[in-house]
Amino acid sequence: MEERIGQLGTEARGRIEGAADAEALKTIERELLGKQGVLAEVLASIPGLEPAERPLVGRLANELKCELLGSLAARREALDQERLATDRACDDFDPTLPARRAVRGSLHPITRVRRKVEDVFTSMGYSILEGPQVELDYYNFQALNIPADHPAREMQDTFYCTGGGNLVMRTHTSPVQVRTMERAEPPYRVVSVGRVFRKEEQDATHDHTFHQVEGLVVGEDVTAGHLIGTLRALLARLFGRELDTRLRPGYFPFVEPGFELDVRCPFCEDGCRVCSRTTWIEFCGLGMVHPRVFAASDVDAERYTGFAFGFGLDRLTMMLLGIDDVRHFMAGDLRFLEQF
Amino acid sequence: MLISTRWLSRHVDLGGLAPEEIAESLTLSTAEVEGTSTFAPHLDQVRVGFVQAREPHPDADKLSICTVDVGGAEPLQIVCGAPNVDAGQKVAVAEVGCVLPGDFKIKKAKIRGAASAGMICSVRELDLGDEHDGIWVLDADAPVGVGVAEALDLRDTVIEIDNKSLTHRPDLWGHRGIAGELAAIHDRELLPLDLSLPPTGDGRPVAVRIESEACSRYVALAVDGVRQGPSPDWLRMLLLAVGQRPLDLLVDLSNFVMLDLGQPNHLFDRGRLAGEGIVVRMARPGERTTTLDGEERALGEEDLLICSGDEPVALAGIMGGEGSKVLDGTTELLLEVARFDPVTVRRSAIRLGLRSDASARFEKGLDPALPMEAAAHLVRTLSSIQPQVSLPSPPTDEGSWSDQACEVELRAERVRRLLGLDLSDEEIAGGLRRLQFGVSTGAREGVLRVAVPSRRAGKDVALEEDLVEEVGRIVGYERIPVRSLTGEIAPPPYDGRRELTRVIQDRLSGGARFHEVLSYSFLSDELLATLGLDELPHVRLANPVCEGEHNVRRSLVPGLLAMVEQNRRRREDVRLFEVGEAYLPEHENERGEPREVHEVGLVWACVPSGADARFDAGCFCGLQGVVEDLLAFAGYDAPTWEAWAGERSKAWAHPRRALRASLPDGDGGQREVGLVAALEPGLHRSLGLADELASDVAVARLDLDGLLACAPRTGGYRPIPRYPATKLDVALALDATVGVDACVAAIERCGKGLVASCELFDVFCGESVGAGRRSLAFHVLLASPERTLGEADGRKFLRRLERAAADLGGELRSE
């Protein structure tokens, strides 16, 4: 019997070493150590042996079993390493094959930039307001120091609503300034964002419907210096770096002094298409809140000062994303929208 | 507006300043400069030549062969066709290689056998006028061989100023005004200009009667002894530089005064004025007149007229009349310098489509003190050219006006506080003085009394803040230190709508694969009629961009539907959404404002799925799923879906294939928050979604305001089961009228609390099920929070379900 066990061992070691893969190894394990395996056969035969022979045979069989389990594990590990090494050394990878496209929808580019702007301002403590697009003449014009005979009120610039004549499609987001001042007690910081309407001929840079961002800050020590600081902070966040700005006179009936803010072109050193070769880009109309606007909303212009600013979101979006025609925004063309 | 720097130097010495510096300083302190250009750059190439000799061309009667010295080693031989060319003249010579306006390149030529090495130029060839009956003969003392621009001192840089940035500055619509700004900016002297009227005769003044308040001042002055003809070169060159074509002395002079002082004026041929005196009145309905451009104009009661007697001779402030304009033989003039109401002029000019340089200036509201000065300036300039002219009678000065000059108090502290710039009282006073304000101090500490001259007073400078701007721009805004806001500020209030909007936009544009669009707020009558919405009340525009496009949207859905066709042409699957505002005029508040509503519109259109597609393959089920997911993601309970009863305001919805969603409102009730519907079948064709674009279309509308009024989800987290669940697939064959909801209820009942989920995965109708019947197959998951379920639990469940199916009139089909 001892001899048989020894023979079994030699045979088994040979088979384990020769196993080609994990599958073969499994078969070998089953045939050697399984319930109906050769070793089980040996163990089953023990009761029929001479009593003196039994302990030795039992010990040898168990020793062989332990040994075989060990070599099976070692062989399995070796095969595994071989497989991994083969995989790592593969030569069937084609790096030029395209990725499988992830499918998704899209956010409108105006929404993307609008969020950026809103987030900069909320981080500086501003509230975001919208205000109605169908607006009372009072808020859109009168309360903003734009009297009835002002050129901006001509029919060719403003969409008027039928009926009593006191409703217009708002021509700017500035009415939100007045609505804020009527409701709240200073100090406040608000930004309004939304659709505005002007009766313009449509071309690559003009549409009758566009979007504006308007800011208003009123407090006890608000100066033009703070106004510049605020817009420089916005520009730095939008363009990812500090940009030089310059302030120059600008005329808006609801601010005094009134300014225009130019920003140093972020796209060039010495003039490009975006800045019309001037290296400056007109960014924003702004100024200190006009005393007549304060008066219309009963804000004490002696105690408080304030600034207001407004800029076009469409033009900013075009600049940030390199879009060349404003008419794409409202056209609903998937070939455009899918790019964002 | 175009400004010539050479013209400016008549009013201020800008020596030492480059044109670019002048332009930039204007931009930074006064008004936006749009660009600069060089006047007639070709005049640098064209040189002064001296005609040494002129011989007739042997083979051509009208040609001359000239020997011209242009300063080179040898004189040039040039063939010239002009009748006035002669020996001894100084002329403008374009040599070979020179390029003249119109891309006209001068080449070596042989003209009728005679060599010609250049061209002796006429005014027209140099783009300096329209005369072409002869060459341009230059001053006898022009230096030979020097470029014409330099020789005649014509070098000029023209600055273009954005008119819009001058809206509030009527005083800057002429060169003297801009010169004043530059004098202030660069601290130079504004040169004096004599604006007093020369002595006049004592004849009878022109009679003027003003019948309308739209004319606040009318100065009329008779001028005699004029000799009409071309203007002198200096005047022509100035006008050319600012883009005005010289015409004749009188027209040029009138323009010159307007462009110099900003005051429009008009010259009538006095002999052609038939009536007795001048009458300023509004036009009568139906009245017509012919303007000097030869057009007959139909007038209305809002147009202001200048009449001779009763005969209209000019449209006040806009354009003169044909019948009284100065002609070649004119010798006696009537000079009109007036002030007209800005609004009247603007409205007339717009209505008649006749916006002129004059009307643009009147529209700004000119200084009422200016007309007499402008009249004097014109007369003085005319006499400097034609000393023989005379003024037979004193001027007439009619109207009701007053000098606008006023005094404004300025607290120095106010300047510092608004600008955030630490300026001394002296700096403030100094800046204002440079701008020609009178400043007196000392009455009260820190308060300046500022005298505002008439030309700046009125709308422009009336308040303390207006002076703050004056100080700021003249000391330089670049001096303002940049600061960050500090101070106590309440954190922004919670804004539920903005947050919900973002959640919806993110979810839809992400996994749901919808594309966000922005559609116009204005809808056409045609679109509304197509969609059957034309009888709904809409806020309407009085002046739409195009006829019929005057309805302000009351829902986003029509605009979205109109966008589908163009996209379906290029895509098999089109999913669009918009979040936005809409207006309901029937719910207006006491101030007349329509109610603003906020909604989400969704449209999904795709190629119809085949007959063997899964029961939920279509857009309708897909869209319903998107809405359910959206609501769950936004933090709401699963909505209750109910059959929709139909509504006139949503005529785009299929009358039967539509479901409305509602949510608990937090007060124990339910609130409708949206609708999902297949597109009304009659609309496929009218929306272009038939034939080769035939589409399965579903539409949804969510009410954002309604959602914000609903309660957020009640149950949050459900514990993960500790014991494994048992999966079963069951199919119930039932009458087709038995709803899925009844089956789900039966399954849940039979599970006795063990049904963890129940999901329909197949709907089957066929012979094997029987006519009028269908088989509904569900994945059912049984689980218990207390123990692992065994096979017995499953068997018991199936036995109960078998009985329940029988109760529903059907049977449980073995899977």
Ligand SMILES: [Zn+2]
């Ligand atoms: Zn650039």
